[in-house]
Amino acid sequence: MSEPVSAATREAYPAGLLQLVEDGVDVVAIDADLSVSTMGYQFGEKHPNRWQTVGVAEQNMVGIAAGFAAAGKTAFIASFASFLPGRCFDQVRTSVAQPRGGLNVKLVASHGGVTVGEDGMSAQAIEDLALMTALIPFDVIVPADYEEAKQAVVAAGKTAKPAYVRTGRPKVPGLYTPEYGFEIGKASMLRAGSDVTLIACGVLVSVALKAAELLANESIGARVLNMATIKPIDREAVIAAARETGAIVTAEEHQTHGGLGTAVARVLVETTPAPIEFVGVDRYGTSGKWDQLLDYFELTPARLAQAAKDAIARKR
Amino acid sequence: MSTALTATVSVDELKDIAKRVRGHIVRMVYAAQSGHPGGSLSAVELGVSLFWNHLRCDTANPAWPARDRFLLSKGHATPFYYSVLAERGFFSTELLAGFRQLGTPLQGHPSMNAAPGIEMSGGSLGQGLSFAIGHALAGRMDSLDFRCFVLMGDGELNEGQCWEAAMAVPHFGLGDRVIAMVDRNGIQNDGFADSIMKTHPADMFRGFGWKVIECDGHDMAAVDQALSEAERPDDRPRCIVAQTVKGKGVSFMENNPGFHGKAPTAEQLQQALAEIEAGL
Numbered sequence: 005m006s007e008p009v010s011a012a013t014r015e016a017y018p019a020g021l022l023q024l025v026e027d028g029v030d031v032v033a034i035d036a037d038l039s040v041s042t043m044g045y046q047f048g049e050k051h052p053n054r055w056q057t058v059g060v061a062e063q064n065m066v067g068i069a070a071g072f073a074a075a076g077k078t079a080f081i082a083s084f085a086s087f088l089p090g091r092c093f094d095q096v097r098t099s100v101a102q103p104r105g106g107l108n109v110k111l112v113a114s115h116g117g118v119t120v121g122e123d124g125m126s127a128q129a130i131e132d133l134a135l136m137t138a139l140i141p142f143d144v145i146v147p148a149d150y151e152e153a154k155q156a157v158v159a160a161g162k163t164a165k166p167a168y169v170r171t172g173r174p175k176v177p178g179l180y181t182p183e184y185g186f187e188i189g190k191a192s193m194l195r196a197g198s199d200v201t202l203i204a205c206g207v208l209v210s211v212a213l214k215a216a217e218l219l220a221n222e223s224i225g226a227r228v229l230n231m232a233t234i235k236p237i238d239r240e241a242v243i244a245a246a247r248e249t250g251a252i253v254t255a256e257e258h259q260t261h262g263g264l265g266t267a268v269a270r271v272l273v274e275t276t277p278a279p280i281e282f283v284g285v286d287r288y289g290t291s292g293k294w295d296q297l298l299d300y301f302e303l304t305p306a307r308l309a310q311a312a313k314d315a316i317a318r319k320r
Numbered sequence: 321m322s323t324a325l326t327a328t329v330s331v332d333e334l335k336d337i338a339k340r341v342r343g344h345i346v347r348m349v350y351a352a353q354s355g356h357p358g359g360s361l362s363a364v365e366l367g368v369s370l371f372w373n374h375l376r377c378d379t380a381n382p383a384w385p386a387r388d389r390f391l392l393s394k395g396h397a398t399p400f401y402y403s404v405l406a407e408r409g410f411f412s413t414e415l416l417a418g419f420r421q422l423g424t425p426l427q428g429h430p431s432m433n434a435a436p437g438i439e440m441s442g443g444s445l446g447q448g449l450s451f452a453i454g455h456a457l458a459g460r461m462d463s464l465d466f467r468c469f470v471l472m473g474d475g476e477l478n479e480g481q482c483w484e485a486a487m488a489v490p491h492f493g494l495g496d497r498v499i500a501m502v503d504r505n506g507i508q509n510d511g512f513a514d515s516i517m518k519t520h521p522a523d524m525f526r527g528f529g530w531k532v533i534e535c536d537g538h539d540m541a542a543v544d545q546a547l548s549e550a551e552r553p554d555d556r557p558r559c560i561v562a563q564t565v566k567g568k569g570v571s572f573m574e575n576n577p578g579f580h581g582k583a584p585t586a587e588q589l590q591q592a593l594a595e596i597e598a599g600l
Contacts, residue, residue: 032458053461056492064450064484071454074432074440075462079454094444095481099451103432103441 008178013153013171013206014114018046020157021080025051029161032072033080034058036065041173042082042114062087066095066109073100073107078161084120085113085129085170093135106141106166112157116146116170117257118285118301119207119294128289129170134262136168137235143167143188144235146256146264148209149179152232155186163188170206172257174294177210179230189233191241197225200312201245201252205231205264208255208283208303215308226312237267239275246276251315253281255308260284279318281311329372331541337407338368338540339596342569344403344416346592349583352420355428358579359473360400362505362537362564367404369543370469370501374551379409382436386464389455391440393448394473394503395429396581402426402435410437446479448472449500453488456497467551471501475508478517483528490529495557499550500525502559503537505566511577525559537562569596 021044024031031051037060039045048055058065062083069079081088088111089096100109118128136144143160145167147153153171160167167188179194180186194209195216204212209230216226227249229241245252252272254265260282272278285301292300329337341364349355367390371377376388392401399419406413415435418424425434429443440451452468459466476482489498502521506513513519522532531554535546543562550558566580567573570592573584584592 032461056457058488059484059491061481061484061488063446063481064453064488067447067450067481067485068454068457068488070447071451071456072458073454074451075455075458077458077461095447095450098441098444099447 006181008181009150010175010178011150012173012175013147013150014043014173016150016153017043017082017112017114017157017171020154020161021047022050023154023158024161025054029078030076031080031161032056032077033082034065034069036060036062036083038083041084042112044082062091063095066092067099069109070099070103070107073109074103078108080110080112080161082112082114084127085116085132086127088113089132089135090129097139100166101139101141108164109166110160111168112171113168114171115173117172117206118289118297119172119174119257121173121294121297122291124291125289130259130285132170133234133258133264137262137267141165142235143233145188145233146170146205147232148206148230149176151178151180151182151184152186155184156232159186159188172207176207179209186232189236189238191238192230192232193227194230195226195228197227198249199225199251200316201227201229201249202255202308202312203229203231203242203245203252203264203268204255205234207257211298211303211305212255212308214305215312218305218309219312224312224316231264231268234264234267237271239271242268242271243276246272246278250319251279251312253283253308253311253315255283255303257303258284259286279315281315283308283311331544334368334372334540334544337372338364339599341368341400341403341407342596343593344406344413345399346570346584346589346596348399348403348416348419350589351417353583354420355399355583356396356581357399358507358566358573358576359394359503359505360397361568361570361573362566363397363400363471363503364568365538365540365543366471366501366503366562367400369540369547371404371408373544374547375469376466382410386466388466389439389452389468391448391452391468391470392430392442393470394445394476395442398426398428398430401430405437411435445476446481449482449485449489452498453485453492453494456494457492459497467497467499469499469501471503474502474504474506474513474519474521475516477502477519477521477524486525486528486530489557495555496553498557500557500559502561503564504561505564507566507575507577507580509580522561525561529556530559531556533558533560535560535562537564538568571595
């Protein structure tokens with residue numbers, strides 16, 4: 005078995021696209037003048053006939069992708085999560101989500117969350133999951149490491165429906181090897197435990213694993229679920245977590261409104277009410293190094309561990 | 321081969337078709353008691369000339385991959401659009417009676433593939449030219465020589481996305497695949513375009529590297545000729561700017577901002593139908 009690769013999740017984007025072409029998918033990919041950051045240019049170097057850059061014009065990019073998809077292509081578009089969907093939400097809704105039940109367009113938005121770092125609040129997307137989960141046909145995926153991001157791009161590329169994949173800027177620890185079989189809508193349990201469940205996505209998955217270590221030092225058994233797919237959420241995994249551990253913490257690099265926490269809470273109240281604590285980012289950001297910002301926003305193992313204890317204390 | 325490309329229809333015949341289309345438009349908006357008659361009536365000659373004499377399509381095989389695409393970017397002009405599609409034979413004119421009503425495929429704004437010939441969803445302005453670019457690039461990849469004809473309104477040109485796309489068409493060398501048409505009726509939702517937001521469509525498209533063909537949008541022969549000129553290869557993409565009259569053909573709707581999005585009364589309908597028949 006190979007070792008998990010530690011890299012930024014955005015670096016997996018071109019790798020996923022290349023895999024799709026190899027697998028015979030009729031892919032096109034478009035960038036909007038951020039391809040050296042989304043890494044889309046690497047795909048363009050290999051397949052110049054399948055890659056376009058449209059300049060700084062996200063709205064146009066979405067429409068072009070819709071036109072490609074309507075002509076039978078599997079169209080990927082990439083930018084920063086603050087602009088895609090932030091700059092072009094109406095185009096995504098009208099030109100992609102609504103036609104024919106959803107055109108075959110995949111948004112791969114890099115630089116999600118606050119770990120963009122130094123660029124500051126305007127570049128730090130903490131609304132994108134709320135926007136994208138509000139579009140009916142979209143799958144919404146936040147991979148936790150390089151391998152999962154690659155497999156998520158491939159999985160999204162093999163469906164005929166629209167999808168949103170959020171990747172990140174910083175290098176994050178590897179969690180999975182190529183043998184991992186990512187499936188849209190399936191959570192991955194990274195650690196067993198019976199006292200509480202930490203449900204996280206993206207960068208926060210590694211933070212949750214560290215929090216589970218802290219809790220273990222206090223003899224608290226924390227289950228860790230990587231809930232990479234926010235929509236459709238893995239209801240069975242959430243229900244099992246509530247039944248078997250009785251307390252839930254969600255953690256995401258996003259507002260606590262409209263993202264992972266909201267999706268998990270809905271499953272709980274519909275099926276298995278249990279105490280839940282939400283960890284997220286409920287204020288606009290500032291500049292700093294990405295790991296400093298995780299501290300600044302208290303997206304830390306200590307905060308998650310405290311949230312776990314708070315949730316446990318509320319068990320009946 | 322039944323792939324009935326374009327017909328060659330005389331100007332007189334086109335005028336007769338245009339009359340029927342105008343009749344459908346006012347009846348549909350009357351029956352629905354809502355909809356957009358003004359910007360539908362202004363586009364009639366453009367649409368009729370295009371669909372009968374220029375657009376390569378096959379009503380028996382509307383998904384024919386090599387067909388030319390007509391993309392209604394000014395999506396509120398559905399009374400015009402659906403009437404043209406029905407008269408051209410994409411679906412029965414009987415469907416028009418259900419326009420905007422529960423259960424109809426003919427929504428207030430177009431829903432892609434809801435009925436034959438509807439190539440794109442619309443309603444939120446400014447999105448058609450971008451869609452055309454993607455479609456045309458796909459056609460080039462797949463060695464299909466279809467063209468995309470995009471109909472836009474002059475009010476719609478307020479939307480920034482139009483200009484992102486206008487800049488991209490020449491950049492991608494899509495001049496022989498994407499043809500723009502502007503229905504320059506001079507009125508938008510809130511009033512006269514010159515008072516809401518002054519635009520200069522011809523100068524603006526020229527500034528973005530397009531060849532602009534100006535014509536009287538209600539002179540059928542002139543429209544027909546403008547479309548022929550637009551089809552001729554050139555190193556620039558072509559944009560037809562058709563000078564039109566909002567509400568054309570119905571005296572009380574003509575140049576009247578009040579009929580951008582309002583239905584006639586029963587009495588007004590009778591007057592409108594009589595005027596259309598008389599060819600005012």
